[in-house]
Amino acid sequence: MSKCFWPCFRAVVRTFFYQLFLLFVLCSVVFITIPETVGFRFMTLHMSYLNHFHPITFERALPMLKAVGQFRIWGLNGYPKDFKVLEEAMAAEEWYWCKYQYTDNNGKSKIGIESLRLRWKPWEYYYDLKPAETEESLRDYIENGDLNSRETDKAWKLRDELKQMQQGRIET
Numbered sequence: 001m002s003k004c005f006w007p008c009f010r011a012v013v014r015t016f017f018y019q020l021f022l023l024f025v026l027c028s029v030v031f032i033t034i035p036e037t038v039g040f041r042f043m044t045l046h047m048s049y050l051n052h053f054h055p056i057t058f059e060r061a062l063p064m065l066k067a068v069g070q071f072r073i074w075g076l077n078g079y080p081k082d083f084k085v086l087e088e089a090m091a092a093e094e095w096y097w098c099k100y101q102y103t104d105n106n107g108k109s110k111i112g113i114e115s116l117r118l119r120w121k122p123w124e125y126y127y128d129l130k131p132a133e134t135e136e137s138l139r140d141y142i143e144n145g146d147l148n149s150r151e152t153d154k155a156w157k158l159r160d161e162l163k164q165m166q167q168g169r170i171e172t
Contacts, residue, residue, distance in 0.1 A: 070088070094121070097113070
């Protein structure tokens with residue numbers, strides 16, 4: 001090894017060490033002075049990363065969405081006795097429709113149909129960089145898209161049944 005190698009190597013190592021040390025000190029000061037801002041920003045970045053690179057599919061979220069919808073409707077009706085879900089469906093991946101039976105305070109059994117919106121998608125799920133390329137892809141979306149699923153068909157049947165109940169054609 002030449003005599004010039006060790007002094008140059010020490011200078012490079014010292015430079016890296018002091019740069020990393022200075023970065024560590026600055027990060028420590030920021031964490032100590034404003035921890036709530038750093039924590040909030042970290043969580044935002046973390047969730048954006050997960051939403052972009054590891055998205056959750058609707059099929060995977062559906063059982064949890066139905067459970068949350070059942071609980072909300074049960075709560076909105078005052079936590080009635082013998083609450084039982086007869087039919088349920090999700091329209092357009094956000095609107096939960098539920099036909100349920102419960103016992104009111106007078107001991108009578110009643111049937112009701114309600115819907116509510118479950119907003120479970122973050123903004124990244126709606127944001128798409130590439131527009132629809134061809135007419136064929138648009139036609140495929142219209143025929144097989146989100147609004148033409150079995151879940152949506154079941155939800156529209158429950159909506160129609162609710163309209164008939166409101167018009168007095170079906171007794172509750």
